[in-house]
Amino acid sequence: MDLKTIRLLLIVVFCGISWVNANLNWQEFQSLPSEYFDSEHDIQMTLDEIPQVYQYHTRITGRILRARAFSPAWYQYIKVQLNIYTYDERIVLKAGDTIRGTATFKVPKSYRNDGSFNYKSYLMRQGISATGSIKNVSVVRRSPTIRQQVFDALKQAELEFGGVIAALTIGERSLLSHQLKDVWQKAGLAHSLAISGLHIGMVVGAVFLFVSFCFRYLPLSSAFRERYNKRLICACVGILVAMFYAFLADFAISTVRALVLAGIVLMHKLFAVRVTPLQLLLRTSFGVFVIDPFAWQDAGFWLSICAVTTLFFSHWRWRSKAGRLANLRQLWFIQWVLLIIMAPLSVYLFGGFSLFAPLVNLLVLPLISFWILPLSLIGTLCSLFDGNRYAQWLWYIAEQPLAYIMPYLNQLSVHPWNWMAIDTLAATREARFGALWALIIVFTVPVVRIWQRVLLVVCLPLSIFVLLNQRDGQLRIHVLDVGQSQAIVVERNGRALLMDTGVSYHSGFSVAEQVIEPFLRYHGLVPELAIISHKDNDHSGGKAYLEKRYPGIKWFGATTGKPCLAGQTNYWNELSLHTYWPTASYKKSGQLSRNNESCVVQLRWHEFTMLFPGDIEMGAEQSLLASVRSNEVLNSTILTIPHHGSKTSTSWPLLQAVDAEAYVISYGKHRGYNFPHRYTIGRLERTGAPWFGTQEVGQITVTSNGYSWSLELPHENR
Numbered sequence: 001m002d003l004k005t006i007r008l009l010l011i012v013v014f015c016g017i018s019w020v021n022a023n024l025n026w027q028e029f030q031s032l033p034s035e036y037f038d039s040e041h042d043i044q045m046t047l048d049e050i051p052q053v054y055q056y057h058t059r060i061t062g063r064i065l066r067a068r069a070f071s072p073a074w075y076q077y078i079k080v081q082l083n084i085y086t087y088d089e090r091i092v093l094k095a096g097d098t099i100r101g102t103a104t105f106k107v108p109k110s111y112r113n114d115g116s117f118n119y120k121s122y123l124m125r126q127g128i129s130a131t132g133s134i135k136n137v138s139v140v141r142r143s144p145t146i147r148q149q150v151f152d153a154l155k156q157a158e159l160e161f162g163g164v165i166a167a168l169t170i171g172e173r174s175l176l177s178h179q180l181k182d183v184w185q186k187a188g189l190a191h192s193l194a195i196s197g198l199h200i201g202m203v204v205g206a207v208f209l210f211v212s213f214c215f216r217y218l219p220l221s222s223a224f225r226e227r228y229n230k231r232l233i234c235a236c237v238g239i240l241v242a243m244f245y246a247f248l249a250d251f252a253i254s255t256v257r258a259l260v261l262a263g264i265v266l267m268h269k270l271f272a273v274r275v276t277p278l279q280l281l282l283r284t285s286f287g288v289f290v291i292d293p294f295a296w297q298d299a300g301f302w303l304s305i306c307a308v309t310t311l312f313f314s315h316w317r318w319r320s321k322a323g324r325l326a327n328l329r330q331l332w333f334i335q336w337v338l339l340i341i342m343a344p345l346s347v348y349l350f351g352g353f354s355l356f357a358p359l360v361n362l363l364v365l366p367l368i369s370f371w372i373l374p375l376s377l378i379g380t381l382c383s384l385f386d387g388n389r390y391a392q393w394l395w396y397i398a399e400q401p402l403a404y405i406m407p408y409l410n411q412l413s414v415h416p417w418n419w420m421a422i423d424t425l426a427a428t429r430e431a432r433f434g435a436l437w438a439l440i441i442v443f444t445v446p447v448v449r450i451w452q453r454v455l456l457v458v459c460l461p462l463s464i465f466v467l468l469n470q471r472d473g474q475l476r477i478h479v480l481d482v483g484q485s486q487a488i489v490v491e492r493n494g495r496a497l498l499m500d501t502g503v504s505y506h507s508g509f510s511v512a513e514q515v516i517e518p519f520l521r522y523h524g525l526v527p528e529l530a531i532i533s534h535k536d537n538d539h540s541g542g543k544a545y546l547e548k549r550y551p552g553i554k555w556f557g558a559t560t561g562k563p564c565l566a567g568q569t570n571y572w573n574e575l576s577l578h579t580y581w582p583t584a585s586y587k588k589s590g591q592l593s594r595n596n597e598s599c600v601v602q603l604r605w606h607e608f609t610m611l612f613p614g615d616i617e618m619g620a621e622q623s624l625l626a627s628v629r630s631n632e633v634l635n636s637t638i639l640t641i642p643h644h645g646s647k648t649s650t651s652w653p654l655l656q657a658v659d660a661e662a663y664v665i666s667y668g669k670h671r672g673y674n675f676p677h678r679y680t681i682g683r684l685e686r687t688g689a690p691w692f693g694t695q696e697v698g699q700i701t702v703t704s705n706g707y708s709w710s711l712e713l714p715h716e717n718r
Helices: 003-029 119-125 146-157 162-169 178-186 197-217 222-227 230-248 253-270 277-291 299-317 326-341 343-350 357-384 388-414 429-444 450-468 511-523 543-549 584-588 618-627 652-658 678-687
Strands: 040-047 058-067 079-084 098-106 128-141 475-479 487-492 495-501 526-532 554-557 569-572 575-581 600-605 608-612 638-640 662-665 691-693 700-704 709-712
Touching: 058 098, 079 098, 119 128, 146 162, 146 230, 146 357, 146 388, 162 357, 162 388, 178 388, 197 230, 197 253, 197 357, 230 253, 253 277, 253 299, 277 299, 299 326, 299 343, 326 343, 326 357, 326 429, 343 429, 357 388, 429 450, 487 511, 495 511, 495 543, 511 543, 526 543, 526 569, 575 618, 584 618, 618 652, 652 678, 678 691
Parallel strands: 079 128, 495 526, 526 554, 608 638, 638 662, 662 691
Antiparallel strands: 040 058, 040 098, 058 079, 098 128, 475 487, 475 700, 487 495, 569 575, 575 600, 600 608, 700 709
């Protein structure tokens, strides 16, 4: 590498770092000042997105115009996302409205666990700097946006598949049912519901052809034809229409990215710039990073890059098909290449891949591209020019093919051979991805003889899977970061035991769905036994969901029909689980509160022990100590602090009896509780042993071989 190239690379790296820092500073500048968090403020804001209406609350997203004495400048776009739990039902909020209310802001937070969705990063990518709630809502001014007008027209049309048309035209997915999204994902069509390069390319191509047609058949003078470049005008009009399409989608990140990609490719074609496929890929990626330096954080970016790279690779690796139906055969082959090479990314993002995706895409994508999308967009234009009658008619015609193909998609989605749910396999993460990468290698290696390729397909992925699926036999206890609730996963030899299932809310949010299940899939675990310490929602809220997802679980404890009782002992995977509370006499006395009903269970494996006391309070702690034959029975290596660190729990006698080497606390930030209490922290510090809380460090993992132990904080700095 010569000196000139090195200098150029250094300049590019320096400019890239400077550009990223500038964007980070701009994000900070557009964030809500820290003094406005965790207190009420009278605000005025404009709704920039269509409100999302749920069963028990409405979620709005917009920019703050004024908050008490703070009024952001016109260029300071402070965007927040707030929930409305109670308001006048006669007030129907719309995108573009300016409203007034009393808001409480919170710092966006993610649950920091293996496999958990990074919600905080997602909000930052959307430019949202604060979340919270708002009450006493009133409308100051109504000015519905164009997206809102189209959305309202689609809802009034009462279409059977209005959600699909809304997703294709204005990028609004709130009308899509969970069932439909699940069916389209398992059929391999989920990518078609997001406005991507395919949709932008179709729009640009259609406009290009239409303008070319006008140039050819309209009575234009020869001087006009000679003066203006037809291809340039067609391209410019196509890009302008695509920009309007992106405007309808509210310039969503994925849409802007697709627009940049389409523009760069079109310019290369228009000006006949000769570049290799790799150079074109690098240039388009560079253009995306200039517009959006944090594009690498989006799954859509990697899906697009991987798909384009696969197309270029297949063109380089394999010759084009020849003979009868060559184009169709080539499309069919490319679909299978895309399926195999993109399988690891699909498993990483969605937990599996569809074996029928090549066939479905080959049959359905042309229907979406050449029928549903054009008619839907034309109908959208009609609705913008007071032609709702024509718009509804066009939308109705556009959705008719869906009425015929949906029954077949439903059947495919539930077919046992369709969706390969790789993340549900009881195998290590390394084994799953290692086998998939081995399959890609076998597929791409130029082996001539069929029997050799079959032998490689059978042997290499299977061998790597077996090699990487070895478990080390150690005990791992994962105290998950689940906010102001509790969920613990005990893991050994690929088998799992659950201690509590976290909280669930009326809004539909469930820790079991959002945290526990993704964690289990991440590690290739299937739970066999679950213990519910007591009835409170923050410990038992996920039980109903997990019962449906894992019907083979054996349940023990509160709400299970097999309540805890002192003296019980369960054995699982060479571990013993000893129950010390509640006692039969104390239970019969009727003195137990909900918290004091908690199971107190001690896990033992060789010399390692860990005590799980649920939410018991000081009165129950005293009775517990009195009920055991010796305080040394409760002596444990690790203690999970009861009741999330409340001042009514964790008495000094209990700490002395347990005499733990470390303490862990499952808790979250909550204005009403403010756990752990300073009194509890003082008692813990008095013991001299360290304590760790999920609020500060995220997931806490205790690893032991039965004799020694170590503590891991895999998400401490995330």
